[in-house]
Every structure is written in C-alpha cells, then in structure tokens.
Amino acid sequence: MTDQxxxxxxxxxxxxxxxxxxDESIGTMSDRLQQVGVEPTEENRRAYRExxxxxxxxxxxxxxxxxxxxxxxQSVADGRPFPEAMQALGLLPGIKVDTxxxxxxxxxxxxxxxxxxxxxxxxxxxxxxGARFAKWRAVIVIGENLPSARAxxxxxHALARYAALCQEAGIVPIVEPExxxxxxxxxxDCAAVTxxxxxxVFAELRIAGVRLDGMVLKxxxxxxxxxxxxxxxxxxxxxxxxxxxxxxxxxxVAGIAxxxxxxxxxxxxxxxxxxxxxxxxxxxxxxxxxxxxxxxLEAWAGKAELWETGQRVLAHRVGCNTAALAGNYSEALESAxx
Numbered sequence: 001m002t003d004q005x006x007x008x009x010x011x012x013x014x015x016x017x018x019x020x021x022x023d024e025s026i027g028t029m030s031d032r033l034q035q036v037g038v039e040p041t042e043e044n045r046r047a048y049r050e051x052x053x054x055x056x057x058x059x060x061x062x063x064x065x066x067x068x069x070x071x072x073x074q075s076v077a078d079g080r081p082f083p084e085a086m087q088a089l090g091l092l093p094g095i096k097v098d099t100x101x102x103x104x105x106x107x108x109x110x111x112x113x114x115x116x117x118x119x120x121x122x123x124x125x126x127x128x129x130g131a132r133f134a135k136w137r138a139v140i141v142i143g144e145n146l147p148s149a150r151a152x153x154x155x156x157h158a159l160a161r162y163a164a165l166c167q168e169a170g171i172v173p174i175v176e177p178e179x180x181x182x183x184x185x186x187x188x189d190c191a192a193v194t195x196x197x198x199x200x201v202f203a204e205l206r207i208a209g210v211r212l213d214g215m216v217l218k219x220x221x222x223x224x225x226x227x228x229x230x231x232x233x234x235x236x237x238x239x240x241x242x243x244x245x246x247x248x249x250x251x252x253v254a255g256i257a258x259x260x261x262x263x264x265x266x267x268x269x270x271x272x273x274x275x276x277x278x279x280x281x282x283x284x285x286x287x288x289x290x291x292x293x294x295x296x297l298e299a300w301a302g303k304a305e306l307w308e309t310g311q312r313v314l315a316h317r318v319g320c321n322t323a324a325l326a327g328n329y330s331e332a333l334e335s336a337x338x
Contacts, residue, residue: 005214006254008132008172012092012216013255013283016325017063018318019174019216021259021289022052023096023135026070032294038302046074051300052293053086055311061322064092066135066174066287072126083130094174095131097122097162101139110151113138113158116165123169133172135218136162140177140197142185142225147193152200160204167214174257174287176218177201181262183225187232191222191240198248212252218287219245220261221271234267238274246280256280257287265291266334269320273329285325292317 012019024032029048030040038044049071052058065086072095076085083093097119101111113136123134138155140147159175166173179194198219205212222240224230232240245256260268268291275284295317300310316336323329 002211002214004170005167005172005211008092009214009216009254012063012133012172013257013285014063015283016322017061018286018288018321018325019094019257020052020058020062020065020292020318021135021287022049022071022293023066023068023094024289025068025100029068032297033302036298036301042070044302045070047302048297048300049074049082050076051307051310052296052314053082053089053091055314055318057315058318059090061318062091064094064133066094066096066133068096069126072129072131081130087130092132093130094133094135095126096136097126097134097166098136101137104151104154107148107150107154109143109146110141110148111139112151112154116158116161119162119165120168123165123171127169127171131171133174133216134162134166135174135176137176137178137218140179140193142179142183142189142193147197152197156197156200156204159201160208160210163205163210163215164208167211172214172216172254173210174216174218175201175205176259178259178261179220181220181223181226184227184229185225186228187222187224187230187236187240190220190224191244194220194222195244195248198244202248202250212250213254216254216287217249217256218259219256221258221263221268223261223263223271226262234270234274237271238278241271242275242278242280242284249282251281253282255283255285257285260286260288260291263291265295265317265320266331269324269329270331272321273324273327276325276327286321288321292321
C-alpha cells in the first residue's frame with residue numbers, strides 16, 4: 001500500500017506535467033455556466049467536464065484531474081464511467097472530498113473546512129469508483145490580527161486527519177492550505193503567514209503519521225494582496241515562494257503543485273516558470289483550476305459546434321504551463337493561436 005501511494009504521488013507530479021482542477025461544486029459550476037449563457041443542468045455540467053478530460057493529448061501535460069463527486073459518478077457519452085474513461089486516456093482520477101469552509105466558532109471572519117464526519121466510508125467508496133487521489137482545501141485569511149492561532153491550528157489539524165484517512169484508503173491526499181490573496185496585505189505579510197501555516201500543517205501531519213512521500217502539497221504562491229498596490233515580478237515571487245517552502249516543507253514530500261489563487265493565467269504561468277530556475281528538492285508544478293479551464297468554458301459556451309474550439313483553448317493553456325515547467329514560458333506564447 002505504501003509503495004502504491006508513493007508511486008501514485010510521483011506520477012501526479014511527473015516531470016513536465018501538472019494537475020487539472022475541475023472540481024467546482026454544483027453551485028459554483030452552475031454559476032459559471034450561467035455566466036457564459038449555458039443552462040446550469042446536470043447534463044451540461046457533465047458535458048463540460050467531458051469536453052475537458054477528452055481533450056486530445058491532454059495527458060502529455062496533465063497527470064490527473066480533480067473532479068467533484070457528481071462527476072466521479074457520471075459517465076462520458078459512450079457510457080463509460082468518468083474514472084474508467086480517464087484512465088484509458090492516461091489521466092489519474094481525483095476527487096474533492098471536503099464539504100467547504102464554514103465559520104469557525106470563536107474566530108470572527110475565519111473559517112474551518114468541514115467534511116471529516118463519515119469521511120472514512122466515503123473514501124472507501126470513492127476508491128472503489130476509481131479515485132486515485134483526493135483534495136481538501138483549507139482557507140487562511142490575512143487581515144487585522146488575522147489569521148488567529150485558533151484558525152491555523154483547526155485547519156492544520158483537519159488537513160492532517162483527512163490526509164491520514166486518505167492514505168488508509170489507498171488514496172493520495174493533496175493537502176491544500178491556501179493563504180488568500182484577498183486584501184491589502186504586503187508580500188512580506190503573505191510570506192510570514194504562509195510560513196507559519198505550513199509549519200503548523202507539517203507538525204500536524206507528523207503527529208498523524210502521514211507518509212510524506214505519499215502526499216502532494218498544494219500551496220499558494222507568495223504574492224501580495226490584490227489591493228496592496230505591490231507589483232512584484234516573477235523572479236521576486238519565485239524567490240519568496242521557494243524560500244518559504246525550503247524553510248518549511250520536508251524534502252521527502254512527493255511534490256508541490258501550486259494553486260493559481262486568483263492570479264491571472266499569464267501571471268501564474270510566468271511565476272511558475274521563474275521557480276524552475278531555482279534549486280528545490282521537490283518537483284514544482286501546477287494544479288490550476290480557473291487559470292486553465294475558464295478560457296475553455298468561454299470558448300465552448302455549451303455549443304456542440306464549439307466543442308473542439310474549447311478543447312484547443314484548454315490545450316493551449318496547458319501548453320503554456322508545460323512550457324513554464326521547462327523554463328521556456330514567454331509572453332509570446334500567450335498570443336499564439338490556441
């Protein structure tokens with residue numbers, strides 16, 4: 001079991017590949033469909049996810065796809081369950097297992113992610129359905145006197161319990177503590193809070209007995225708040241981010257797959273590219289959601305005749321990020337025809 005976990009985790013962060021996050025909740029996905037003029041039905045949500053995962057040669061740059069529970073239980077047009085169809089295409093099926101962030105008692109303005117109740121049974125079922133890895137997202141907010149020690153500890157403890165349950169079920173956990181870009185905090189504030197958060201997460205993972213070579217970390221990049229007025233270049237973001245990770249993340253972790261966290265698609269790619277030029281003991285790759293799929297959704301817009309157009313747009317965005325993993329990203333790639 002432990003060898004299988006390590007092998008799966010290594011495959012998730014294989015050189016030159018990232019992870020596609022297509023795990024929006026039913027409510028979020030329905031809202032995004034409506035924004036591009038698509039009726040938010042179960043069938044349209046299914047068709048959209050099929051358009052993404054069946055993109056030709058997607059496995060050349062994507063190791064796995066994170067799905068929501070609805071999609072994991074659905075089938076592609078030819079009747080095969082999503083996990084079966086994805087594995088035939090060389091893609092590892094993943095599943096989001098948390099049930100969302102809720103207000104944390106005694107901590108105004110802060111949340112704790114829920115979903116631990118019944119998780120052991122759900123993971124067993126998801127593994128039987130074909131899930132090879134899972135994801136749990138914790139939300140850390142920077143503000144006046146925030147984050148509190150209470151919020152950091154509650155979320156780190158939940159992440160560790162989730163990760164231990166995943167490994168017990170033979171599923172690789174993606175551990176995602178996201179320090180949010182929301183606010184006017186400085187880049188140095190983000191670096192300090194990210195370091196404190198990661199240190200607490202790994203302390204809890206150690207206590208829980210989580211195998212570090214059988215997990216993938218999905219952190220934020222170290223960037224200033226959206227309203228800070230700071231505009232650091234990719235080299236500055238890369239240096240700050242990799243510096244924090246070197247100080248807090250054990251070398252035995254299988255790999256690091258960054259979230260985009262509200263950055264523009266091009267900024268996330270440029271920052272990822274700059275990181276490849278710095279020494280690090282783990283693979284540094286991407287696990288982007290909106291930065292990859294939003295352009296494809298807009299291009300497809302629910303129209304059968306635009307199915308291949310949506311796939312070409314997704315392939316183009318994946319190509320920009322695989323170029324970043326090779327240290328070959330440039331602004332010229334952004335303007336190239338998808």
